[in-house]
Amino acid sequence: MADFDIGSLLLLGTALLGTGVIAGIIAGLLGVGGGIVIVPVLYHMLLALGVDEQVVMHIAVGTSLATILGxxxxxALAHYRRGGVDVDLLKRWWLPIAIGVVTGSIVGGNVSGNVLSLIFATVALAVALNMILRKDGVSLATKLPGTPIKETLGFFIGSISVMMGIGGGTLSVPILTLFSYPIRLAVGTASAIGLLIAVPGTIGAIYYGLGVEARPPWSLGYVNLIGFLLIIPASTLSAPLGARIAHTINPRALKIVFALFLAFTGLRMFYDVLL
Known part of the structure; x- marks a missing residue:
């Protein structure tokens, strides 16, 4: 594990606290899951602090997954109490999602940080294009496809999300709405899917990171405990601020700004890895 002096630890704590604040505000602004924000912000902050680039993406992904537990x-409970979780869909999807998460955890634990960065960058660019180009109300069909396509979609959501360190909403909400799912039900169900991804994903991140050199201090495997303890309260407290700001700004403009943020993040990761 990398050595940090007191000053570096304070700087790390401040950076992680800032990550939580930024994630919370953007999540409140756009209603997106924090992982899609936490991972790139944490990635760049850890790089700036001098954490070894070979473990930076693993730490960002593992820490992000752990925060989703909280x-x-x-x-998920809030959406469930309001009837916003499709329990029947979860009963049909939990197994392919779980198989996807286990598969993604094994792959993610055994590939380099550069591979994880390329996966994140590719999906981030795809999500950005979807946000910019897709018109509201556009769908492919009136219901989810049957077996085996439905199960394949669950496997895809689980495997890719766990390698990106996100809760699944970034992928499951666009996919569900493509099949005419009501947006509120899609968002609520996605929050429950996030737990299906985060629990085994966090366990995998801890397991595969045990004993790895160059991790920042207070890391349990690839989960940074300082980040876990600071990001959750910071993002939770700052999310209402983002929600208030959202009511004063044009929603379409917000989507475009966030899409540009994702596109910049994806292109920057491609640049870091390939050039």
Whole structure:
């Protein structure tokens, strides 16, 4: 594990606290899961602090998954109490999602940080294009496809999300709405899917990171405990601020700004890895 002096630890703590604040505000602004924000912000902050680039993406992904255990639980319960979780879909999807998460955890634990960065960058660019180009109300069909396509979609959501360190909403909401799912039900169900991804994903991140050199201090495997303890309260407290700001700004403009943020993040990761 990398050596940090007191000053570096304070700087790390400040950076992680800032990550939580930024993630919370953007999540409140756009209603997106924090992982899609936490991972790139944490990635760049850890790089700036001098953490070894070989473990930076693993730490960002593992820490992000761990934070979903806290934020995802409260979100899923809130949606469930309001009837916003499709329990029947979860019963049909939990197994392919779980198989996808286990597969993604094994792959993610055994590939380089550059590979994880390329996966994140590719999906981030795809999500950005979807946000910019897709018109509201556009769908492919009136219901989810049957077996085996439905199960394949669950496997895809689980495997890719766990390698990106996100809760699944970034992928499951666009996919569900493509098949005419009501947006509120899609968002609520996605929050429960996030827990299906985060629990085994966090366990995998801890397991595969045990004993790895160059990790920042207070890391349990690839989960940074300082980040876990600071990001959850910071993002939870700052999310309402983002929600208030959202009511004063044009929603379409917000989507475009966030899409540009994702596109910049993806292109920057491609640049870091390939050039």
């Amino acid at each position: 934020t995802g639980t409260s979100s």
